[in-house]
Amino acid sequence: xxxxxxxxxxxxxxxxxxxxxxxxxxxxxxxxxxxxxxxxxxxxxxxxxxxxxxxxxxxxxxxxxxxxxxxxxxxxxxxxxxxxxxxxxxxxxxxxxxxxxxxxxxxxxxxxxxxxxxxxxxxxxxxxxxxxxxxxxxxxxxxxxxxxxxxxxxxxxxxxxxxxxxxxxxxxxxxxxxxxxxxxxxxxxxxxxxxxxxxxxxxxxxxxxxxxxxxxxxxxxxxxxxxxxxxxxxxxxxxxxxxxxxxxxxxxxxxxxxxxxxxxxxxxxxxxxxxxxxxxxxxxxxxxxxxxxxxxxxxxxxxxxxxxxxxxxxxxxxxx
Numbered sequence: 001x002x003x004x005x006x007x008x009x010x011x012x013x014x015x016x017x018x019x020x021x022x023x024x025x026x027x028x029x030x031x032x033x034x035x036x037x038x039x040x041x042x043x044x045x046x047x048x049x050x051x052x053x054x055x056x057x058x059x060x061x062x063x064x065x066x067x068x069x070x071x072x073x074x075x076x077x078x079x080x081x082x083x084x085x086x087x088x089x090x091x092x093x094x095x096x097x098x099x100x101x102x103x104x105x106x107x108x109x110x111x112x113x114x115x116x117x118x119x120x121x122x123x124x125x126x127x128x129x130x131x132x133x134x135x136x137x138x139x140x141x142x143x144x145x146x147x148x149x150x151x152x153x154x155x156x157x158x159x160x161x162x163x164x165x166x167x168x169x170x171x172x173x174x175x176x177x178x179x180x181x182x183x184x185x186x187x188x189x190x191x192x193x194x195x196x197x198x199x200x201x202x203x204x205x206x207x208x209x210x211x212x213x214x215x216x217x218x219x220x221x222x223x224x225x226x227x228x229x230x231x232x233x234x235x236x237x238x239x240x241x242x243x244x245x246x247x248x249x250x251x252x253x254x255x256x257x258x259x260x261x262x263x264x265x266x267x268x269x270x271x272x273x274x275x276x277x278x279x280x281x282x283x284x285x286x287x288x289x290x291x292x293x294x295x296x297x298x299x300x301x302x303x304x305x306x307x308x309x310x311x312x313x314x315x316x317x318x319x320x
Contacts, residue, residue, distance in 0.1 A: 024096035044124035058084035068144030120239035159256035162235035166215035168277035178277035208258035
């Protein structure tokens with residue numbers, strides 16, 4: 001399924017290599033991809049997508065290509081059949097690389113993203129997400145991701161805070177896995193932030209860092225391990241020597257984990273995600289405890305950035 005999303009920018013596919021009619025590239029391991037993938041990583045910004053199952057994989061790829069990502073790397077298990085990828089437009093397949101990888105391993109994300117960081121050219125912008133997740137940034141209906149990141153770099157920022165905003169189906173009887181792009185809902189309230197303690201400073205708050213909570217992980221927290229309840233993720237960042245992604249979705253350079261620079265607010269973005277809803281409805285420990293995700297603060301997701309800005313779920317900073 002092709003997910004409803006912002007209208008394609010006129011520049012979104014302008015730099016894509018010419019389609020040859022050949023399907024997307026396929027690599028049998030992360031190492032094999034990196035051995036010959038320098039040109040792919042040089043075509044930044046690069047989107048890394050972790051496919052944990054077959055749900056909405058093609059829609060996720062198509063959405064991020066429309067945003068203007070010049071290379072898309074899809075990590076998926078060898079056993080995962082993804083026939084919908086073959087139906088993607090040739091321009092999308094031309095920038096897509098599938099990499100065989102155990103995405104369900106406890107360290108699966110880090111074993112994919114950190115080698116890419118190490119291999120990418122210094123300063124290349126990298127984004128990562130899972131299937132059934134969709135990046136939105138302020139005014140993305142009319143501006144592509146390359147323009148936005150160029151502006152962010154001019155602000156002397158090397159990373160961007162993203163909030164993972166939970167999406168869910170309004171009717172679980174018709175959508176038992178909770179994924180329904182055409183009928184998606186989100187919470188309009190219930191989000192909050194807490195100071196992030198610094199263990200090296202006796203728990204004093206870290207400067208310009210907060211832990212953010214809300215959405216389904218807050219409403220159904222009894223089914224979510226404490227370490228996984230945060231909704232903040234440093235989802236966009238520039239490759240740098242020695243930089244690594246950590247298991248809590250922060251980076252090894254603490255300045256990259258800040259939500260703004262010292263002198264004014266900066267851009268933030270949202271990753272609208274069915275991942276938590278899907279997990280709550282497909283995991284045996286929670287599926288029967290969740291009869292509906294609907295509550296009085298549920299609103300229909302409009303698939304545009306203005307709604308997210310109005311709800312305070314991302315910040316435009318000086319980006320106009």
